[in-house]
């Protein structure tokens with residue numbers, strides 16, 4: 177039995193009941209029955225703009241033909257399974273799975289942005305990059321990952337194409353020359369991508385003090401000094417240190433290993449590869465949602481403690497169904513994922 181539903185606002189962005197809804201801004205207009213739901217779906221009409229809408233208008237699975245597959249698909253895609261294998265397992269077409277993946281991941285990107293609006297002061301953060309590729313190994317991508325040390329929450333991540341020099345006269349260099357002759361010189365947006373991550377870090381910190389730990393790559397030092405000034409203390413350690421639990425970079429190495437395990441397309445020596453870099457960025461957002469709001473912080477600790485709780489953003493671990501419940505495209509006015517009756521917005525809960 178689902179909770180009773182009360183529309184939190186008029187879904188019409190042009191209606192003034194969208195921004196400032198009053199109680200009873202709507203009329204009840206019966207309900208309709210669909211095959212994939214046990215209960216009828218209530219329908220409403222806005223008293224102000226007269227627009228009709230239903231509970232479905234607020235849900236992520238609106239217009240879905242197979243809403244019952246969303247949870248399973250999310251769990252498979254965050255368990256290292258590729259898109260084609262998901263299609264086989266779920267008995268769906270590959271194109272349908274790809275479309276569903278994009279829809280879920282785009283909404284989860286908004287959800288991550290909506291929930292993570294500010295960072296607590298005086299915490300320690302770690303930044304590192306992993307490398308993978310799109311289509312061919314001569315088309316590398318960089319994936320910068322920024323985490324908070326205590327909670328192990330992923331604060332920001334993205335992917336971008338990079339260009340790597342190959343050994344002169346090698347077979348690989350000839351392969352790259354042939355490829356670039358055909359497709360043009362490969363762009364290198366690695367620096368821009370790291371800058372973007374720093375930009376988001378800066379906005380989330382909002383002038384508070386923090387500590388940042390990275391390896392000795394020169395660009396981290398430059399960007400940290402330029403964007404953060406002396407508010408962020410920056411410590412560097414050699415990436416050649418043994419990768420043990422005593423290594424100061426251990427938490428970020430652990431997160432990267434988890435990423436390679438949970439996202440099949442990041443795995444080394446595997447059939448699975450990203451065909452397009454921007455799809456990797458989308459799946460990274462799926463991982464962030466899974467890591468921050470669902471997966472327990474560690475295997476040894478409290479199984480009901482997720483990174484988002486340690487950061488003080490959510491009060492409990494969210495369920496998969498909750499992550500995929502409400503559309504999140506109204507920023508802080510979106511319905512909070514933990515609010516099953518749709519009564520609370522992200523803004524109310526997070527505040």
Ligand SMILES: [Zn+2]
Pocket residue numbers: 186187188191192193194222223224225226227
């Ligand atoms: Zn309206």
